[in-house]
Amino acid sequence: MPEGMGLLNPSFERLLAMGFAHVTPCPVTVLTTTSEEDQPRFELPSSWRAAQGGSWQELSACATRLLSQGPLLLVPPWQRRTGTGERGKRNASYFAYDDVLGACRPANADSVLAVLTPAEIWTSESPRAAQLRAKLAEHWDTLAVLYGTGVIPQIHLSAVVAAAFLKARQESRPPMKIFRMPYTDEGVSVEKDFEVLLQRGGGSTRYGYVVRELPPAEESLDYDRHHPDVVSQRADLAGFGSITTLGELYEAVPRINMVADSQRISTEEQPGAVRLLGGRDVLHGGSIALSTDESYWVKAPSRCLLQSGDLVVRGIHGRNDPPGLIVAEVTERDLPAAPAHTTIALRPRATTTPQQIRLVAQFLRTPLADRLVGRSSVHITMKRILELPVPQPDDVLTAALDDLDAARHRLETWRNDAETLLESAFTSKTAMQARDRIVAEGRGLRLRVEAATLLDDLGHTVRTRFPYPVAYRWRESEARISAGDQQAAYSAVLEAAEILLCYCALVALALAWEAGIPLGSTTAIKAKLLSGRSGPGFGDWVAVLEEAAGSRKLRALPHQHPIHGIRSLLAGQDAADARQRLSERRNDDAHLRRLDPIDLPLAVVEASADLNLLIERSRFLADSPLVHVTAVQWDSLTQTAQVHYRELMGDHPVVPTKTAVLPRNDLEVGSLYLWDSMHDLHLLRPFLTGLVCRVCRIWSTFHADLVPKDRVLLKSLEHGHVHPQPADTASALTRVGLL
Known part of the structure; x- marks a missing residue:
């Protein structure tokens, strides 16, 4: 050939x-x-x-x-x-x-x-x-x-x-x-x-x-329409909550065809003329270009006029354009204007929420949206745009988007306040007045930034936003490490790791029982409770978490269910290896296979690194507060309950009482609950119990440790102190499968 x-x-x-x-x-x-x-x-x-x-x-x-x-x-x-x-x-x-x-x-x-x-x-x-x-x-x-x-x-x-x-x-x-x-x-x-x-x-x-x-x-x-990667990613969009089409959220704004509607072409000086936005006016950065001498002006009918909040998409693909649609949101600064036929203009429907608008605007700029629209053709058609599948945020994502938007507005306010304060440096009558004003008013801004910066510190996040048992043990390990007592620090780190896994395992057991999904790992825990010798420990908590991670029935629960965060804790080889090393260290320490003092400093560093890795993987705990219900007042007329509760997040049990109105009347005064991101409460009793410890007189959380014939012995997650309970407490443990 x-x-x-x-x-x-x-x-x-x-x-x-x-x-x-x-x-x-x-x-x-x-x-x-x-x-x-x-x-x-x-x-x-x-x-x-x-x-x-x-x-x-x-x-x-x-x-x-x-x-x-x-x-x-x-x-x-x-x-x-x-x-x-x-x-x-x-x-x-x-x-x-x-x-x-x-x-x-x-x-x-x-x-x-x-x-x-x-x-x-x-x-x-x-x-x-x-x-x-x-x-x-x-x-x-x-x-x-x-x-x-x-x-x-x-x-x-x-x-x-x-x-x-x-x-x-x-x-x-x-x-x-x-x-x-x-x-x-x-x-x-x-x-x-x-x-x-x-x-x-x-x-x-x-x-x-x-x-x-x-x-x-x-x-x-x-x-791109039928490529396996695109088909898979299109189906995966449902992970945001659900999928709909862009046409369900937006309607098309009529465009001006520069050829067919040439009689409408005008000049800027003529009364009623508005700017005609073409594809080149839609910039890669997500904004609309300023008008120039080369801009077109038209006398557009009212139905073609753009409004603030409309989206304008460049209608022609360039071979060298980066992946993602080139889209801009119309602002008041860009008006009055009308879209040309080289663009696609979209207006949110009256039923479209701000959260949907934010998510759509971000999604359209992704390579996936570009591929779903189809790059095989130079021109993007209105039909393809309106049929484009787009993700819909669920309640959890909607709340997260609202929080992000509120955070963005708060940060912008702080920035504007700082700029105003800086600009006022030379507007006061005297230099002394300017100095005092900047020092005094700037103090609040500086403290806000310092507080926000602390959130990047993992230790601060754990001490302030993790459930009380985990946060308390973390603070204990930090204090022991800083004091320089290597043996005490080593033990505190291992105990913190065990309590982290213990708390997560007990919550997993409570959530699984609530969902009607039994876990086989409870068999070993049941045997230890009845043994009268030693209660469940590190290995038992790991077994629960590993079973939960692999359970198909738990995996089938709604993706916003709090169990999925726990199931992900030990996922990945790095987390599994860290858990294994900590388990071996904890086992050796419990059986008096103590380290030589010369080896302790390095062991503390290595064990702390493994604990930090597991703590980092458990950041989901910050989104699911541990709640102690202190009072409930049911209103039969409104079918709502006024709930008084303490949010036990951070390293101290003394916290203010809060109030919430909830549409349920089955809440137990005195019991512990997990409050998930969907604003739903999950009962943790009898897996976790909150009591004032009879040894240290401090409110603490407890789990069942041993069950002799005449009573139930609870052990504190914070201090390890034992608290006896009446024998009838065993009936609750029996009901949930622990006895």
Whole structure:
């Protein structure tokens, strides 16, 4: 085969030859028309035969005749023709290849036809293109579609060309291969990739993929639309809460066509003229460019006028544009203005919430949104935009977005206050007054920033925002380490690690029981409670957490359920290794296999690093407060309860009492609850109990440690002190499966 075919890209030529060789080994015939008008021209490989039809009207019959002799590459003319358009409109433009391809018929059951056309036949969602694809599917199976850009120099280099391989329709449709030749000619690697794809029955390669679950015949075959990665990511969007279409949240704003509506073009000076925003006015940074001498002005009808909060999307893809749609939100500064036909303007519907608006605006700028819209076409269509699947925030994400927005506004307020204070340095009557004002008013700003900065410190976060048992043990380990007593510090670090896992395991048991999902790891805990020798320990808590992490039933709970944070605690090899090292250290220490004093400093450092890793993985605890209900007042008329509670977060049990109104009357005064991010309370009794310790007289949290015949012994998570309870307490433990 010659190295090149003149006017056809050599790599694209070789890919065509490989496609034919994979489908059929017979010599290929190339069919064109005798007319050169709008006819892609190129030289043929020496092994291919050339044939010509008299006119485009004769090509279909000629193609069917030649198909009886072997495989055929059909190159129909790309010219437009005029006639009666759709919906009765006259002089609507049609392409000649529409009629040519629609009339092509197989000569026999083995007929193989490849067609070289603009990509829009296969990618467009217009009724005309969809109808043509459906018509072809009545007689042909699509085996492969090969896309390429700049493959025919006589056509604009940005135009995407498609070569589709068709075979006479069979009873069952075979899998389809879709391949996109990259803009840069990578020669052998591209051809090798295509060769691998042709042999594949599924999956993807670097430049192509196999479609096993075939879409409806009329559906677009845009390269990104059916790519396995995109399909997977599109389904994964539901992880935000749910999925809807952009058209459910936004409506299209009518645009001004600069050609069809040329009579509306005006000048800035004319009364009623507004700025016309084109694609170039939508900047990559998410803003709209300032007007210049080159800006257009129009007299737009009111229905075309933009409003603050509208989104304007650049309607044309540039080859070198970064991934993601180029979109800007209209502000008061940009008005008055109207969108041009080179943009897509969207207005939030009255029912669309601010949280949805924020999430959509961020999502549209992602590479995934770009791929879902379809980069195979230079132009972004309104239809594709409105059908774009977009994530919907659930209640948890909505609350998080609200909190982030509030935080952003608060930080902006602080920044503005600081700038105002700095600008006032030289506006006071005297330098002394300016100095005193900056020192006095700046003190509050400095303290706010210092307090906010502390949140980046893991230790501060644990001491102030983690549940009391964990925060208390963490503070104890920090204090012991700073005091320099290596043995005491080492023991405190190991105990802090055990209490962290103990607390998480007990919460996991409570949540699993509440969900009606039994855990087998309770069997070992039950045996130790009844043994009368030693209660559950490090290994038992680990067993609970590992079982919870692997439980399919727990995994099936709603993704916002607090159990999933706990299930993720020991996920990952680094966390598993850290837990294993701490477990071994704790076991050795408990069995008096003490370290030599020389080895203790390094052991403290290593154990602290492992504890820090587990604490870092358990930041989810900060979002699920430990709550002690102190009083409940039920209102039968409103069916709500006024709940008084203490939020036991931080390293001290003395905290103020708070009040909340909740629509439930089953809350227990004196019991502990977990308050999740959905504002729901989960009972922790009898897995965790809050009492004033009889030894240290400090309010503490307890778990069942031993159950002799005449009583239940509880052990404090904070101090390890034992607190006896009446024997009837065992009935609650029995009910939840611990006895």
